[in-house]
Amino acid sequence: MTARRAIPFSACAALLLAVPPFLPPYPLTLLTQILIFAIFAMSLDLLLGYTGLASLGHAAYFGIAAYAVAILATRSQASFWVCLLAAVFAATAVAAVFGFVAIRAVGVYFLMITLALGMVVWGLAFRWVSVTMGDNGISGIARPTLFGVSLASPLPFHYLSLAVFFVAFALLWLVVRSPFGLSLQGIRETERRMRALGYDVWLHKYLAFVLAGGFAGLAGALWAYYDGFVSPVEVHLVTSVETLLMVALGGPGTLFGPILGAAVIVLFKNLLSIYTKRWLLILGLVYIGVIVLTPKGILGALRGARR
Amino acid sequence: MNLAHGSYFLLGGYVGLTTAARTKSFALALLSGSLAVALIGLGMERFFLRRLTRQSLPQVLLTMGFALVFQDLALLVWGGDPYNIAVPAFLAQSVQAGPVFVNFYRLFIIGVAFAVGVVLWLFLERTRAGASIRATVDDAEMAQGVGINVPLLSAGVFALGAFLAALGGVVGAGFIGVYPGLDFEVLPYAFVVVIIGGLGSFHGVVVGSLVVGLLDNFGKALFPELSYFTLFAPMALILALKPTGLFGKR
Amino acid sequence: MSAALVVAGVSRSFGGLTAVHAVDLSLEPGERHAIIGPNGAGKTTLFNLIAGELAPSAGRIVVFGQDVTRLPPERRAALGLARTFQINTLFPNLTATENVLLAVQGTTPTKLRLHRPIESYRHLYERAAHLLDSVGLAGKGSEMVRTLSHGEQRQLEIALAIGGTPRILLLDEPTAGLSPSESQRLVRLLKRLETSLTLLVIEHDMDVVFEIAERITVLHDGKVIADGDRDQVKASPLVAEIYFGSD
Numbered sequence: 070m071t072a073r074r075a076i077p078f079s080a081c082a083a084l085l086l087a088v089p090p091f092l093p094p095y096p097l098t099l100l101t102q103i104l105i106f107a108i109f110a111m112s113l114d115l116l117l118g119y120t121g122l123a124s125l126g127h128a129a130y131f132g133i134a135a136y137a138v139a140i141l142a143t144r145s146q147a148s149f150w151v152c153l154l155a156a157v158f159a160a161t162a163v164a165a166v167f168g169f170v171a172i173r174a175v176g177v178y179f180l181m182i183t184l185a186l187g188m189v190v191w192g193l194a195f196r197w198v199s200v201t202m203g204d205n206g207i208s209g210i211a212r213p214t215l216f217g218v219s220l221a222s223p224l225p226f227h228y229l230s231l232a233v234f235f236v237a238f239a240l241l242w243l244v245v246r247s248p249f250g251l252s253l254q255g256i257r258e259t260e261r262r263m264r265a266l267g268y269d270v271w272l273h274k275y276l277a278f279v280l281a282g283g284f285a286g287l288a289g290a291l292w293a294y295y296d297g298f299v300s301p302v303e304v305h306l307v308t309s310v311e312t313l314l315m316v317a318l319g320g321p322g323t324l325f326g327p328i329l330g331a332a333v334i335v336l337f338k339n340l341l342s343i344y345t346k347r348w349l350l351i352l353g354l355v356y357i358g359v360i361v362l363t364p365k366g367i368l369g370a371l372r373g374a375r376r
Numbered sequence: 377m378n379l380a381h382g383s384y385f386l387l388g389g390y391v392g393l394t395t396a397a398r399t400k401s402f403a404l405a406l407l408s409g410s411l412a413v414a415l416i417g418l419g420m421e422r423f424f425l426r427r428l429t430r431q432s433l434p435q436v437l438l439t440m441g442f443a444l445v446f447q448d449l450a451l452l453v454w455g456g457d458p459y460n461i462a463v464p465a466f467l468a469q470s471v472q473a474g475p476v477f478v479n480f481y482r483l484f485i486i487g488v489a490f491a492v493g494v495v496l497w498l499f500l501e502r503t504r505a506g507a508s509i510r511a512t513v514d515d516a517e518m519a520q521g522v523g524i525n526v527p528l529l530s531a532g533v534f535a536l537g538a539f540l541a542a543l544g545g546v547v548g549a550g551f552i553g554v555y556p557g558l559d560f561e562v563l564p565y566a567f568v569v570v571i572i573g574g575l576g577s578f579h580g581v582v583v584g585s586l587v588v589g590l591l592d593n594f595g596k597a598l599f600p601e602l603s604y605f606t607l608f609a610p611m612a613l614i615l616a617l618k619p620t621g622l623f624g625k626r
Numbered sequence: 627m628s629a630a631l632v633v634a635g636v637s638r639s640f641g642g643l644t645a646v647h648a649v650d651l652s653l654e655p656g657e658r659h660a661i662i663g664p665n666g667a668g669k670t671t672l673f674n675l676i677a678g679e680l681a682p683s684a685g686r687i688v689v690f691g692q693d694v695t696r697l698p699p700e701r702r703a704a705l706g707l708a709r710t711f712q713i714n715t716l717f718p719n720l721t722a723t724e725n726v727l728l729a730v731q732g733t734t735p736t737k738l739r740l741h742r743p744i745e746s747y748r749h750l751y752e753r754a755a756h757l758l759d760s761v762g763l764a765g766k767g768s769e770m771v772r773t774l775s776h777g778e779q780r781q782l783e784i785a786l787a788i789g790g791t792p793r794i795l796l797l798d799e800p801t802a803g804l805s806p807s808e809s810q811r812l813v814r815l816l817k818r819l820e821t822s823l824t825l826l827v828i829e830h831d832m833d834v835v836f837e838i839a840e841r842i843t844v845l846h847d848g849k850v851i852a853d854g855d856r857d858q859v860k861a862s863p864l865v866a867e868i869y870f871g872s873d
């Protein structure tokens with residue numbers, strides 16, 4: 070990392086570490102939520118912003134991990150580490166299977182197939198009642214005690230989320246800066262040239278897809294503990310598209326963009342729902358506004374703005 | 377890519393419902409529901425989607441915005457309870473023919489679907505407008521070049537799509553009812569039909585709907601808990617073998 | 627010694643149009659070979675067939691003794707086949723250095739590493755800088771490719787093609803859109819390439835053709851109508867009529 074970047078970066082990190090104890094509970098939980106959705110949005114950005122793949126079913130991996138935690142924690146009383154590992158593994162494995170089907174499709178077909186695959190998971194969450202409790206969801210996911218500290222109250226749980234966030238950020242940062250990460254960007258730019266240069270484009274996209282699924286799973290696992298409750302909403306198309314909005318709003322192709330986008334959308338939704346029942350309507354208008362106010366499309370506007 | 381397509385189905389159902397309640401006429405319900413939504417579709421295309429041709433991600437986000445707005449407005453106007461549209465008495469009965477019950481309304485739905493299919497097919501294959509549409513699907517630039525008014529045509533096709541979705545919604549409202557969440561419940565079916573059949577292929581849509589209908593019903597009957605899975609897994613298989621669907625080109 | 631590249635009876639049609647018709651071509655390792663022919667003769671199509679972007683309707687393509695007719699482009703690239711595109715096919719939103727890095731790592735296992743920042747692979751950067759320098763883009767490394775001039779992008783095309791240290795290099799009209807001095811630098815660069823490198827170049831500028839190529843194949847309407855050294859080709863009455871005569 071260059072020194073120019075290192076200073077604001079460490080400042081942000083220090084702020085994130087230092088501020089939480091001084092925050093009242095509600096803002097603190099909002100901040101925790103932002104961190105979790107930031108991980109989720111960054112994982113999607115690996116696909117959208119770096120590889121150029123707009124997935125419409127990314128909530129599937131988030132949701133599968135959340136359900137894995139919910140089921141293991143409530144039925145088998147499994148420990149935090151077991152739940153976390155199993156959840157990330159489940160999300161990665163499903164992404165590995167789905168990716169196999171989806172990556173072959175291009176353009177609109179990719180959008181539609183990821184949407185449909187996402188709906189498979191939603192359908193299972195909704196109808197496979199004996200496992201998922203259907204529409205009622207699974208509640209009563211107890212927060213764990215780690216290293217002798219109970220995470221039941223907001224502050225310790227926030228620090229857990231922060232730690233996971235830092236780890237996810239560092240790993241993703243490494244990936245997007247690595248030779249592999251550059252290859253992904255090459256694929257986003259010009260697939261044809263990449264093939265001529267000797268790259269197995271399918272393989273690169275597939276690996277990106279599986280990795281993104283894994284990180285989405287990490288966010289989903291945290292979310293299950295954060296909320297204590299998992300329902301089909303977590304895997305719904307609306308959640309997938311909302312994450313796309315976070316990435317598009319913040320700026321695809323950067324890691325800070327999705328974090329920013331997640332912060333804006335989480336704050337917006339939560340604060341708005343305090344003041345009005347019609348927050349869904351307003352959120353819809355936000356989507357429309359974002360597109361209309363950037364006439365060349367969000368990606369176009371961003372491309373113009375990038376240096 | 378239109379995520380508000382399910383909303384057209386939902387809105388069609390609701391508008392039809394209100395019309396039927398006010399006028400006691402099912403035919404008027406069909407007409408008003410479809411036409412009102414066709415107008416909405418026309419407005420969306422003309423003022424919003426037109427400038428986003430070939431930009432799938434902005435289309436996705438924009439239409440999701442509309443879907444949320446429609447969902448919330450529908451909730452505001454019609455509330456959260458499920459409704460069934462009152463269908464004419466002669467359609468509401470069923471007769472027993474040997475061991476099976478034949479429900480007239482089901483026959484009516486099959487009839488409507490068949491009629492729409494035939495009319496659409498005749499329109500696409502036998503009329504000038506239909507030929508222009510097919511030419512535009514194949515190559516929009518070339519179509520523009522030979523004097524086809526592509527913007528007008530796109531608007532017309534979009535409105536027609538909304539019209540048909542809403543028609544389905546009104547007809548469906550007599551059968552499965554209308555309720556919040558229906559929009560996103562029917563949306564994937566439309567996508568799966570198109571994915572299986574292949575984009576821009578009329579035969580594809582017919583075959584796709586039959587496949588989806590059969591899979592969905594057998595799936596629901598045989599493995600009720602995994603019914604979505606039995607619908608989507610074969611779709612995934614088809615795509616794995618033929619990424620552009622059964623009849624898709626390119 | 628087996629041939630570097632053999633094209634045997636390769637045809638390709640688009641609908642009713644046969645763009646490449648039963649073309650035979652054989653290049654020895656280290657051979658410098660040019661393809662000329664009027665617009666629409668099928669030259670680029672032939673390149674797309676050799677590189678694997680298009681599948682031939684008939685015929686076989688053999689690279690260093692291996693039949694590659696059914697291999698995708700990336701597998702052929704791994705065998706040492708590299709190409710440029712007639713229309714710049716670069717990575718517009720990456721820097722010039724990143725563009726060349728992609729070419730350099732494309733034929734190495736490094737491209738799949740994801741646990742170390744790319745900056746830590748010093749040798750990749752050194753090679754990228756060297757390549758940029760050799761095509762006259764020294765100092766442009768950190769610029770976004772979409773901000774480079776057309777001529778500069780043309781040079782970058784070459785850098786990308788030679789970045790993966792190929793054994794066979796296909797150049798599709800490399801001097802198109804270059805100034806005379808840029809053209810001259812390119813010719814010097816091509817002459818300096820390893821003598822073992824097999825070069826197949828499509829070129830309209832006959833001065834460039836005569837300067838770099840020892841053998842010339844003339845393509846017209848998808849068919850080979852002449853093949854030989856410069857004098858043989860010049861002497862062919864068919865060529866005189868179709869190619870030189872038409873100017």
Ligand SMILES: Nc1ncnc2c1ncn2[C@@H]1O[C@H](COP(=O)(O)OP(=O)(O)OP(=O)(O)O)[C@@H](O)[C@H]1O
Pocket residue numbers: 640643645663664665666667668669670671672712
């Ligand atoms: N993908 C394609 N689909 C249909 N026709 C094609 C396609 N690619 C090339 N052609 C046609 O094949 C013929 C040969 O084209 P090609 O690009 O190979 O010519 P060329 O010799 O490279 O010409 P130029 O000197 O203009 O580059 C042309 O008539 C062209 O229109």
Ligand SMILES: [Mg+2]
Pocket residue numbers: 669670671712
């Ligand atoms: Mg050409």
